[in-house]
Amino acid sequence: MAGSVLLTNIEVPGIRDFAVYRAHGGYQAVEKALRSMTPSDVSAEVTRSGLRGRGGAGFPTGLKWSFLDKRSDKPRYLVCNADESEPGTFKDRYLMQHLPHRLIEGLIISAYALGAGTCYIYIRGEFKYLVGILEKAINETHRNGFLGSDILGSGFSLNIFVHPGAGAYICGEETALLESLEGKRGNPRIKPPFPAFRGLYGCPTVVNNVETLAAVGPIISMGGDAYARIGKGRSTGTKLISACGNINKPGVYEIEMGLPVEEFIYGDRYCGGIRNGKYLKAVIPGGSSVPILPADLILSTAKGEPRLMTYESLAEGDFATGSMLGSGGFIVFDEDACIVRNTWNLTRFYRHESCGQCSPCREGTAWMEKILYRIEHGGGTLKDIDLLVRIARNIEGNTICPLGDAAAWPVASAIRHFRQEFEEHVTDPGKCRNQRTN
Amino acid sequence: MEGTHKISHPQFVREGKQFSFSAATMLKVRQLIARYPQGRQKSALLPVLHIAQEESGGSLTVDIMDYVADLLGLQPIEVYETATFYSMFYLEKTGKYVIEVCRTGPCSIVGGDQIRQYLREVLEIGPGETTPDGLFTLREVECLGSCGTGPVMQVNTRFFENLTPRRVDQILEELREYANKNNPDDIRWQDQFC
Numbered sequence: 001m002a003g004s005v006l007l008t009n010i011e012v013p014g015i016r017d018f019a020v021y022r023a024h025g026g027y028q029a030v031e032k033a034l035r036s037m038t039p040s041d042v043s044a045e046v047t048r049s050g051l052r053g054r055g056g057a058g059f060p061t062g063l064k065w066s067f068l069d070k071r072s073d074k075p076r077y078l079v080c081n082a083d084e085s086e087p088g089t090f091k092d093r094y095l096m097q098h099l100p101h102r103l104i105e106g107l108i109i110s111a112y113a114l115g116a117g118t119c120y121i122y123i124r125g126e127f128k129y130l131v132g133i134l135e136k137a138i139n140e141t142h143r144n145g146f147l148g149s150d151i152l153g154s155g156f157s158l159n160i161f162v163h164p165g166a167g168a169y170i171c172g173e174e175t176a177l178l179e180s181l182e183g184k185r186g187n188p189r190i191k192p193p194f195p196a197f198r199g200l201y202g203c204p205t206v207v208n209n210v211e212t213l214a215a216v217g218p219i220i221s222m223g224g225d226a227y228a229r230i231g232k233g234r235s236t237g238t239k240l241i242s243a244c245g246n247i248n249k250p251g252v253y254e255i256e257m258g259l260p261v262e263e264f265i266y267g268d269r270y271c272g273g274i275r276n277g278k279y280l281k282a283v284i285p286g287g288s289s290v291p292i293l294p295a296d297l298i299l300s301t302a303k304g305e306p307r308l309m310t311y312e313s314l315a316e317g318d319f320a321t322g323s324m325l326g327s328g329g330f331i332v333f334d335e336d337a338c339i340v341r342n343t344w345n346l347t348r349f350y351r352h353e354s355c356g357q358c359s360p361c362r363e364g365t366a367w368m369e370k371i372l373y374r375i376e377h378g379g380g381t382l383k384d385i386d387l388l389v390r391i392a393r394n395i396e397g398n399t400i401c402p403l404g405d406a407a408a409w410p411v412a413s414a415i416r417h418f419r420q421e422f423e424e425h426v427t428d429p430g431k432c433r434n435q436r437t438n
Numbered sequence: 439m440e441g442t443h444k445i446s447h448p449q450f451v452r453e454g455k456q457f458s459f460s461a462a463t464m465l466k467v468r469q470l471i472a473r474y475p476q477g478r479q480k481s482a483l484l485p486v487l488h489i490a491q492e493e494s495g496g497s498l499t500v501d502i503m504d505y506v507a508d509l510l511g512l513q514p515i516e517v518y519e520t521a522t523f524y525s526m527f528y529l530e531k532t533g534k535y536v537i538e539v540c541r542t543g544p545c546s547i548v549g550g551d552q553i554r555q556y557l558r559e560v561l562e563i564g565p566g567e568t569t570p571d572g573l574f575t576l577r578e579v580e581c582l583g584s585c586g587t588g589p590v591m592q593v594n595t596r597f598f599e600n601l602t603p604r605r606v607d608q609i610l611e612e613l614r615e616y617a618n619k620n621n622p623d624d625i626r627w628q629d630q631f632c
Contacts, residue, residue, distance in 0.1 A: 084583050085580075088544050125524070129597070163485065166484050166487070167524045168523065169581075180484065182478070182481055183480035184519075201475065251586050331543065342546070345541075
């Protein structure tokens with residue numbers, strides 16, 4: 001099933017061009033939706049497919065769509081979240097670079113289902129080279145009558161615009177993204193009201209991730225039930241996993257949900273094992289924000305069952321012994337990796353990216369970074385380790401948006417599973433080969 | 439914007455130079471504004487600031503931000519507060535080539551730290567500084583979304599991936615050559631990737 005849903009035909013030369021994409025069955029899903037289905041038929045298929053948000057939260061997409069305020073007479077908006085900035089995650093970039101029309105096809109069908117006449121693709125500013133690719137694809141689609149007014153004589157009209165951000169991880173949070181799209185600082189909004197009621201310009205808005213929206217075309221083509229048969233349990237369909245770190249074959253892989261983690265790491269079709277024949281030490285399976293797991297707990301659950309690439313299996317054991325599928329940013333560490341150093345590094349990331357609105361996150365991330373720097377550079381105390389745990393606990397759940405949690409979890413989980421390594425950095429500085437190398 | 443309060447701040451550069459877009463750019467800017475509903479032209483702020491920064495040679499002075507405020511019918515403070523939030527807007531003068539090298543975890547564990555150190559050494563500057571010849575500004579930035587092809591750096595808008603010290607040497611050499619030729623096409627390196 002690998003590569004057979006979202007990334008179908010990615011290997012076809014010129015698939016970025018409308019004509020080639022069309023010749024390989026492209027935009028047939030749009031024809032099917034607009035000619036033979038009502039908007040609520042489309043939503044029903046998406047609900048039946050079991051599709052869940054691929055940006056990291058895993059919230060059921062059909063349910064999110066159903067929240068849209070139907071009584072409002074204001075215009076509705078569809079916003080595509082292409083602000084891919086979670087460390088370890090580069091799947092949306094890959095999809096947009098190689099298969100821009102897969103995304104546009106999904107946007108048209110989704111906007112039709114939602115009754116949105118305008119769609120903005122909010123893309124991170126650093127991906128400027130993708131803006132040209134996307135705009136070219138949008139223009140071609142327009143010229144071929146699949147965008148603009150009265151698409152295929154259905155009476156449905158849609159325009160898609162690409163909107164670049166300017167460097168801010170926080171804008172991947174949906175309400176910060178909307179603020180940014182309105183030209184403001186990316187400070188997340190207090191929820192409720194949710195964007196479904198008061199989103200862009202105060203209008204009903206749905207914000208979905210690139211991969212989520214790209215999956216809508218294939219779902220309409222094959223039908224929601226067929227899509228739901230792929231995968232395992234409530235983790236239906238396929239997922240793009242971007243694998244990086246100390247592995248032989250870093251890259252983006254489309255996997256059927258339910259693939260054993262062990263096969264993903266060691267299988268030749270995927271990561272191809274650990275680089276230089278080293279041992280696996282730890283994995284952050286869903287982007288830098290999710291808990292890190294040591295080798296034994298990523299390969300099998302605490303109950304001894306094989307760990308699978310699903311939302312449920314990766315979360316098995318909750319945070320005590322589990323983690324999350326998150327965005328699918330799969331970061332692999334070999335035996336030489338220093339967990340303290342990596343935790344300090346990621347905490348510096350969150351400190352830098354905190355928008356500064358909420359004190360627990362603004363102050364807490366800075367304190368954690370300072371303490372981790374101290375430990376990593378040989379000036380820490382054993383009490384510092386408990387202090388870190390306390391700070392992390394006080395950030396978690398006490399902020400407007402999930403960036404606070406995202407900053408707290410990596411620290412808490414690293415200490416939970418690798419406490420001894422933190423202690424050694426305090427009691428025996430220099431023992432770790434990676435310590436104090438700037 | 440008669441009578442509006444315009445700030446002075448040590449971080450901000452006010453050159454007192456008149457800034458304005460060319461007719462061709464203005465056309466582009468008008469098209470950008472038209473993408474958003476009537477009265478929501480503030481939405482065009484980020485895209486317009488990107489254009490302004492490019493046109494002005496790489497950074498945003500107070501004069502430019504005031505001009506953009508006028509153009510979009512905003513208070514200057516609205517432009518300042520947005521411009522200061524985002525890491526891609528440079529409020530200080532930059533070199534011709536801004537090198538942004540990733541310092542985040544996934545790059546770090548595949549040699550990113552060594553590349554950062556190497557760039558500091560060969561350019562003989564620290565992060566945030568510009569070489570005396572005005573050619574390179576070095577910035578150490580957070581995740582660029584190239585974790586599978588790290589270490590990575592971005593020069594203006596172009597990505598350079600799978601870096602080694604040797605590759606860095608080649609890239610810097612190439613950039614110096616481009617700069618000498620004064621080839622207008624190379625400046626922004628748009629729509630190119632490797």
